Structure formats: C-alpha cells, structure tokens
Amino acid sequence: MGRWEPDAAGRLQQAALELFGQRGYEQTTVAEIAERAGLTERTFFRHFADKREVLFRGSEELQRLIVGGVDDAPASATPIEAIANGLRAADAIFDAERRPHSLKRRSVIEANPELQERELIKLATLAAVLADALRRRGVEDSAARLTADAGIAVFRFAFERWQRDADQRFEDAVQDGVERLRALARA
Amino acid sequence: MGRWEPDAAGRLQQAALELFGQRGYEQTTVAEIAERAGLTERTFFRHFADKREVLFRGSEELQRLIVGGVDDAPASATPIEAIANGLRAADAIFDAERRPHSLKRRSVIEANPELQERELIKLATLAAVLADALRRRGVEDSAARLTADAGIAVFRFAFERWQRDADQRFEDAVQDGVERLRALARA
DNA sequence: AGCCTGATGACAGTCAATGACATCAGCGTC
DNA sequence: GACGCTGATGTCATTGACTGTCATCAGGCT
Structure with a gap:
C-alpha cells in the first residue's frame, strides 16, 4: 500500500459531484471539495486545471x-x-x-x-x-x-x-x- | 453635454481590445482596461457581466x-x-x-x-x-x-x-x- | 545507510467578481 | 430658484479561483 489513499483524482471527482448535486456548482468551493476528498485545495488544482474540469475527467x-x-x-x-x-x-x-x-x-x-x-x-x-x-x-x-x-x-x-x-x-x-x-x- | 463622457461601454470595449492586442487577454487586468477608459473596475462590471463579455458586445x-x-x-x-x-x-x-x-x-x-x-x-x-x-x-x-x-x-x-x-x-x-x-x- | 523521486501540504499572493453605501449632475416639480 | 429624485459612477471590503514557491516525507534504488 502506498503512502496516500489511492485515486486522488477519482475521489475529488466523486466529492465534487456529490457537493454540486447538493448545493449547486457555484455554491460549492474548491476547498470544500478537497476537504471531502481528504486533500487540500492546492492538490485539487494539481489534478484539474480548473474547477470545471473535475466534471470532464x-x-x-x-x-x-x-x-x-x-x-x-x-x-x-x-x-x-x-x-x-x-x-x-x-x-x-x-x-x-x-x-x-x-x-x-x-x-x-x-x-x-x-x-x-x-x-x-x-x-x-x-x-x-x-x-x-x-x-x-x-x-x-x-x-x-x-x-x-x-x-x-x-x-x-x-x-x-x-x-x-x-x-x-x-x-x-x-x-x-x-x-x-x-x-x-x-x- | 452630460455629466460623464458618453458611451462608457464602447470606451471600455475599445480599451480592452487595444490592451488584449498588445499584452494578451490574460496579461491584461480589468482594472487596466477601466483605467484606460477613464473609469473604475467596478464600473466595468456594471456594463459587462464578466471580463470576456467585453469582446461580445x-x-x-x-x-x-x-x-x-x-x-x-x-x-x-x-x-x-x-x-x-x-x-x-x-x-x-x-x-x-x-x-x-x-x-x-x-x-x-x-x-x-x-x-x-x-x-x-x-x-x-x-x-x-x-x-x-x-x-x-x-x-x-x-x-x-x-x-x-x-x-x-x-x-x-x-x-x-x-x-x-x-x-x-x-x-x-x-x-x-x-x-x-x-x-x-x-x- | 544514503539519495532521489513524486505526490502532497503550507503559505502567500494576484485578480476576477460581488455587495453595500456614498456621491452628485441633471431633471422635473412646486 | 430651492428641493428632491434618478441613474451612472466611485469607494471600500470581501470572497473565492488560481498560481508560485518551498517544505515534507514514504517508498524505491543503489
């Protein structure tokens, strides 16, 4: 087993989809997505060029x-x-x-x-x-x-x-x- | 003659086009566009919903x-x-x-x-x-x-x-x- | 054991975008 | 001609997306 939980991008996508569905896209911050995925905002932007891209993985x-x-x-x-x-x-x-x-x-x-x-x-x-x-x-x-x-x-x-x-x-x-x-x- | 120079939106569009042409879109800030048009950043956003819209007037x-x-x-x-x-x-x-x-x-x-x-x-x-x-x-x-x-x-x-x-x-x-x-x- | 690598965290900074309130010339009204 | 209203603008504060930079540290390689 690795140093980190596997599939960071997948976890971010999943978290984003859930939050967007609940609160809406604009009402959800990247920091919230990252937190739900057990990561930081900075790491989100290492996996996705911007907030929208998480939906186009x-x-x-x-x-x-x-x-x-x-x-x-x-x-x-x-x-x-x-x-x-x-x-x-x-x-x-x-x-x-x-x-x-x-x-x-x-x-x-x-x-x-x-x-x-x-x-x-x-x-x-x-x-x-x-x-x-x-x-x-x-x-x-x-x-x-x-x-x-x-x-x-x-x-x-x-x-x-x-x-x-x-x-x-x-x-x-x-x-x-x-x-x-x-x-x-x-x- | 009115209280302000006429055609604020037009001046903003002209200023934006010039600056985008010289420095590029990303390298130009809304504050710079507004300044060149003799207005403030806040006023830019009263005429255009976002930075991109100035090109679609x-x-x-x-x-x-x-x-x-x-x-x-x-x-x-x-x-x-x-x-x-x-x-x-x-x-x-x-x-x-x-x-x-x-x-x-x-x-x-x-x-x-x-x-x-x-x-x-x-x-x-x-x-x-x-x-x-x-x-x-x-x-x-x-x-x-x-x-x-x-x-x-x-x-x-x-x-x-x-x-x-x-x-x-x-x-x-x-x-x-x-x-x-x-x-x-x-x- | 020592070194390297790659994914992540921490932190500071820029800038787009928005809300709230102030200003004030020109207009009509009385 | 003072009086108040209107609408375009300015000022200030704030949030949140995105970026640059450096630190951290488990696992693999030698």
Missing part, C-alpha cells in the same frame, strides 16, 4: 476511444460509416453501470452556463480530431469537417437516448442516429 | 437582426431559405468599416481557449433562437434544429470569407455558403 479517454474506432474502420467504409464505427466504440464507456453517475453529471451541467461552455468546447475539440481522422482516411478537407460535425450531432442524439432509456445500448442508439441523419438528408 | 443585436430576417422571409420560403434570409440581414452589421475591428477581435479570441468557449456558447444560443424562429414558421421540431445547425455552419463559412477577402460582401458570402451546403447535401 475521462473526456480524453473517450476521445481516444472514438478516434481509434474511426481509424479501425475498414478502408471500404464511407466517411459517415467510419465516424459511426468510432462512436460505437464509446459503448465501452457508456455502459449501464455508468448511467447514474452520468445522469447526476448531466443535471449539474444543465443548471450552469459556465459548465455548458466547457461541454461545448469539448465537443468542438472532438469534432476537430474526428475531422483529422477522416483526413487521414483520404477524405477531402471540407467534407471531413462537415461529416465530423454531423458525427457530433449523432453523438449528442445517441447520448441523449442512452441517458433517457434505461435499457438502450449506446451502440444501438448510434446506429439509430445515423439512420435518422440519412433520412433527414434524403428529405 | 453587440451579439444580442446581431441575434435580433438575424432572427428578424428569418421572421421577415416570405411564407413560401423553405426553412433553409428563411435562415439564409436572416443571415443576409447581418450584412447591415458586417460592413467594410467594421472589418479592422473584427479582425483584431478574431486574433484575440483565437489566442485564447476561454474566449473560444464564450464564442461557442454564443453560437449555440443563436442556433437555439434560429430553431425557435423556424418553429414559428411551422417547421417541425427536429427539422428546425437540424436546419438551424446547418445555418450556423453557413454563418461561420460566410463570416470567415468576409474576414478574409477585403471586398467580399457578407450577403454574397452567405449566398455562396448556402449553395455550397446544397452541393454537399447532394453528394
């Missing part, structure tokens, strides 16, 4: 997973199919166990514009790396950007469905989202 | 203008045509005179993630009110949202073109953007 991993899924798509896949393949890979993260945590997180973010800003820039970053992944597959630049943006729309659709329906698999929600997008494009 | 007016243009579109216009009509109305704001200011502003925002976050949420808000405007025209909900998002893509395209080419009229850039979108949807 793991977003880099999600991004890696999705981009990896795009890269792994067969060469024969069309751009939107490659994106769908990437999004389906996120199924490994969005499992049933994670749902309660995800729902709490969502309600905190929805109650706070500052946090929505952060969420938007995370999605914009994801769009940018998805476009890069498509370009690596030989997709022309503007088509890559547009398809990546459409992929984000599908992601949001699927994520919302997965959160709403208890027994909706994320993978299937992605599939439905892509089909729905195709229908809209046809109309 | 007039975004409500832009929004009103665009939504007004959508509302004014003939009933026979398709959703995307109505959106285009709205975006063209922004031509009244994006004139040649405004370009230098707009370019400085852009370079400041591009250098700072915090400011990009704010820009993203402004665009998301615009998308939301555009979708509302379409629903008022009787467009079904999900189509309204999708078309509004597409409209934002056209806005970004047109804005970028208008900033790059000195003698590109914003109105024309919008038209090109819509045509380009149509071509992509056809492919």
Whole structure:
C-alpha cells in the first residue's frame, strides 16, 4: 500500500459531484471539495486545471476511444460509416453501470452556463480530431469537417437516448442516429 | 453635454481590445482596461457581466437582426431559405468599416481557449433562437434544429470569407455558403 | 545507510467578481 | 430658484479561483 489513499483524482471527482448535486456548482468551493476528498485545495488544482474540469475527467479517454474506432474502420467504409464505427466504440464507456453517475453529471451541467461552455468546447475539440481522422482516411478537407460535425450531432442524439432509456445500448442508439441523419438528408 | 463622457461601454470595449492586442487577454487586468477608459473596475462590471463579455458586445443585436430576417422571409420560403434570409440581414452589421475591428477581435479570441468557449456558447444560443424562429414558421421540431445547425455552419463559412477577402460582401458570402451546403447535401 | 523521486501540504499572493453605501449632475416639480 | 429624485459612477471590503514557491516525507534504488 502506498503512502496516500489511492485515486486522488477519482475521489475529488466523486466529492465534487456529490457537493454540486447538493448545493449547486457555484455554491460549492474548491476547498470544500478537497476537504471531502481528504486533500487540500492546492492538490485539487494539481489534478484539474480548473474547477470545471473535475466534471470532464475521462473526456480524453473517450476521445481516444472514438478516434481509434474511426481509424479501425475498414478502408471500404464511407466517411459517415467510419465516424459511426468510432462512436460505437464509446459503448465501452457508456455502459449501464455508468448511467447514474452520468445522469447526476448531466443535471449539474444543465443548471450552469459556465459548465455548458466547457461541454461545448469539448465537443468542438472532438469534432476537430474526428475531422483529422477522416483526413487521414483520404477524405477531402471540407467534407471531413462537415461529416465530423454531423458525427457530433449523432453523438449528442445517441447520448441523449442512452441517458433517457434505461435499457438502450449506446451502440444501438448510434446506429439509430445515423439512420435518422440519412433520412433527414434524403428529405 | 452630460455629466460623464458618453458611451462608457464602447470606451471600455475599445480599451480592452487595444490592451488584449498588445499584452494578451490574460496579461491584461480589468482594472487596466477601466483605467484606460477613464473609469473604475467596478464600473466595468456594471456594463459587462464578466471580463470576456467585453469582446461580445453587440451579439444580442446581431441575434435580433438575424432572427428578424428569418421572421421577415416570405411564407413560401423553405426553412433553409428563411435562415439564409436572416443571415443576409447581418450584412447591415458586417460592413467594410467594421472589418479592422473584427479582425483584431478574431486574433484575440483565437489566442485564447476561454474566449473560444464564450464564442461557442454564443453560437449555440443563436442556433437555439434560429430553431425557435423556424418553429414559428411551422417547421417541425427536429427539422428546425437540424436546419438551424446547418445555418450556423453557413454563418461561420460566410463570416470567415468576409474576414478574409477585403471586398467580399457578407450577403454574397452567405449566398455562396448556402449553395455550397446544397452541393454537399447532394453528394 | 544514503539519495532521489513524486505526490502532497503550507503559505502567500494576484485578480476576477460581488455587495453595500456614498456621491452628485441633471431633471422635473412646486 | 430651492428641493428632491434618478441613474451612472466611485469607494471600500470581501470572497473565492488560481498560481508560485518551498517544505515534507514514504517508498524505491543503489
């Protein structure tokens, strides 16, 4: 056993989510979060760049997973199919166990514009790396950007469905989202 | 003549833009901006909700203008045509005179993630009110949202073109953007 | 045993943001 | 023309996010 309790970042995230849920984001100070996690305020800022980031822990991993899924798509896949393949890979993260945590997180973010800003820039970053992944597959630049943006729309659709329906698999929600997008494009 | 120099908000915005351009956004304090404008820090926060907002002055007016243009579109216009009509109305704001200011502003925002976050949420808000405007025209909900998002893509395209080419009229850039979108949807 | 490393604590400092109260030119009112 | 009201501003105090710097110290390496 180590010198300190393990998983400091995880404890901070858990403490933050609980306090944000109880008192609200703005009414919770970083010092309070740190105290609940058995750490100091200074240590909080060693694990997270700012107060908001504690709610976006793991977003880099999600991004890696999705981009990896795009890269792994067969060469024969069309751009939107490659994106769908990437999004389906996120199924490994969005499992049933994670749902309660995800729902709490969502309600905190929805109650706070500052946090929505952060969420938007995370999605914009994801769009940018998805476009890069498509370009690596030989997709022309503007088509890559547009398809990546459409992929984000599908992601949001699927994520919302997965959160709403208890027994909706994320993978299937992605599939439905892509089909729905195709229908809209046809109309 | 009034008791104070006129247009306090405008002076603050001008001072902020100059200082951000010289020293950078983070290296400039609100007190410095206020001092250059001949005001106090406290007064800055009476005109702007936070330090970032000083760079987004007039975004409500832009929004009103665009939504007004959508509302004014003939009933026979398709959703995307109505959106285009709205975006063209922004031509009244994006004139040649405004370009230098707009370019400085852009370079400041591009250098700072915090400011990009704010820009993203402004665009998301615009998308939301555009979708509302379409629903008022009787467009079904999900189509309204999708078309509004597409409209934002056209806005970004047109804005970028208008900033790059000195003698590109914003109105024309919008038209090109819509045509380009149509071509992509056809492919 | 001695040294190094990396995660943490302690402490001081800056600056964004807010609340409370004071000021005072210009305005209309009587 | 004094009188009081209004609204934009100034002054002061405070909180809390974030940063820089140095100290601490268990565990691993030699």
